[in-house]
Amino acid sequence: MKKNILSLTVLVLLATSCGAGQTEDTSSEETVTVQSTSNETEGDWTILFDGSNLDSWKTYNKESLGAAWKMENGVLYLDSSEKEGRGDLVTKDEYSNFHLKLEWKISDNGNSGIMFMVHEDEQFRHPYVTGPEYQLLDDEGHPDGKNLKHRTGDLYDMIQATEEASNPVGEWNTTEIIVDDAKLTFKLNGVTTVETTMWDDNWKALIAGSKFKNAEHFGIYKKGKIALQDHGNNVYFKNIMIKEL
Template structure:
C-alpha cells in the first residue's frame, strides 16, 4: 500500500512539474525581490510576504507604504499565471503592459490593461458591466464567471502573443481579443480610457498587482515567454 501511495504521489508531482514546464517564478515566496512599488525603487511595507504568499495589507500601507507593485522587468509576448484571493468587499487587479514613467503617467493603469480581481457581490464595481472578476477591465466582459467564493483561491492566466490576448480564470477562457487593431481601438474609444493618451498602446511593459486600498493575496506567480 505504501508503494502505491508513493507512486501516486510521484506521478502527481511529475504532472505538476510538466504543467509548469517553461515557467519561471516571478515571486520567490520569501521576499519581494524582482518587484517594487510603482515609481519607487523598492516595495512598500504594505506588501507583506507570509508563508509563500504575497499579502497586501491596507493598514501597513498607510503613510505612503502602498502603491501598485510592479515587476522590475518588462515583458512582450508572455504567459502569466498566478493565484489570487480577496477579502470581503475587496478590489484589486492584474495590470500588464505598464509603461513605468511616473513623470508622464501617474498610475500603472494610465497605460496598462487590467484583468479585474474583485469580490463581485461585495464591491460596488461588481454592479458595473466589464468591471467584474475576469473582465478585461472596462473593455470586454468575460464570457462566463467561473470565479470562486470570497476567501477561496482563484487561478488567473494572461496569455499575450503577437497581439492575441487570452484571459483564463480557473481553467476557463473568459476573454479573447486582438490587441492594437482597429477593433481594439474602437473598444478603447468606447471606454473610460477614451481620452487617456498612452492607454493600451504599449506592446511591451511591466506587470503590476494593484493596490486598490483593499486586502488581497497573491501566490504562485510565474511567467513564460511566448
Template sequence: MKRYLLSACILLAVIQISQAQKGFKPLFDGKTTTGWHTYNKTTVGSAWQVQDGALHLDLATKGTDGGGDLITDKEYGDFHLKYNWKVAPKANSGLIFYINEAPKYSATYSTGLEMQVLDNDGHPDGKITKHRAGDLYDLIKSSSEPVKPVGEWNSAEIISKKGNLTLILNGVTVVKTTLWNDNWKTLIAGSKFATWKDWGTFKTGKIALQDHGDEVWYKNILIKEL
C-alpha cells in the same frame, strides 16, 4: 502492489506538473519581494507583506510609505502568465500588464490593461458591466463567471502572443481578443480610457499587482516569455 501503484501515481503526477510548468519562471519566490518595486519608486511599500508563501496587501501594516501598486522590475512582450489570487470581503484589485513606467504617468493603470480581481457581490464595481472578476477591465465582459467564493483561491492566466490576448479564470477561457488593431481602437474609444493618451498602446511593459486600498493576496506567480 498497492504501495507501488500509489508511488507510481504520485511520480506520474509530479512529472505531469513539471511538464505543465516547463519554461515558466517565478516572478515571486514565495519568500521575498525581490524583482518587484512600488510603481515609480525603488522600494516596496510596507503594506505588501510576504505571508505563508503569498504576497498579502496587509492594511494593518500600512505605514507612512503605504502600499502602492507592486510592479515587476522587468518588462515583458509576448508572455504566458499564471497566478493565484484571493480577496477579502468587499475588496477590489487587479493584475495590470503592458505598463509603461515613467514619471509622466501617474499610475500603472495610466497605460496598462487590467484583468479584474474583485469580490463581485460585495464591491460596488460588481454592479458595473466589464468591471467584474475576470473581465478585461472596462473593455470586455467575461464570457462566463467561474470565480470562487470570497476567501478562496482563484487561478488565473493571461496569454498574450502576437497581439492575440486570452484571459483564463479557474481553467475557463473568459476573454479572447486581438490587441492594437482597428477593433482594439474601437473598444478603447468606447471605454473610460478613450481620452487617455497612450493607454493600451504599448506592446512591451511591466506587470503589476494593484493596491486598490483593499485586502488581497497573490501567490504562485509564474511567467513564460513566448
C-alpha cells in the same frame, strides 16, 4: 530571477479572507505544488514569487518595495491597514509575448486587478494609465460588481467575461493572462473569459468606448511590466510565474 524547475513544494497557511484593514488569518495549513516545464517546445517558467523573496518586484515609480506589501507563509499580500508604503506593485522586468499564471484571493468587498503592458515613467502616476487590467473583485459585495465590465475575469471597462468562473470570496482562484502575437486571452480557474486582439482597429474602438478614451497612452505599448494593484483593499497572491513566448 529564473529557476528551471520540475517541481517546487511550498508549505503555506491557507488564509480566510479578511476585510480591508485586517491582516491575514492563518488558521489552516495547505501544501501547494507548483509545476513547470523546461524543454525546447514549451520554454522555461520564470518564478516571480514562490513565497521565498520579493526580488522580482518593486513599487511603481519607486526604487524599493513599499511596506504595505508583505510576505507571510508563502503568500504575498497587501495590508491595507498600513498608511505608509502604499502603491501598486510592478515587476522589475518588462514582457511582450508571455503566459502569466498566478493564484489570488480577494477580501470581503474587495477590489484589485492585474495590469500588463504597463509603462513605468514619472509622467504617469499610476499603472492603469497605460496598462489594461484583468479585474479582481468581490463581485457580490463590491459596488463595482453591478457594472458588467467590472467583474472578475473581465478586461476592465472594455470586455465582459464570457462566463463567470470565480470562486467565493476567501477561496483561491487561478488566473492566466496570455499575450501571443497580439492575441490576448484571459483564463479564470481554467475557463477562458476573454479573447481579443490587441492594437488593431477593434482594440482602438474598445478603448474609445471605455473610461480610458482620453488616456492617449493607454493600451498602446507592446512591451511592459506586470502590475498588482493597490486599490485600498486586502488582496492575496501566491505562485506567480511567467513564461516568455
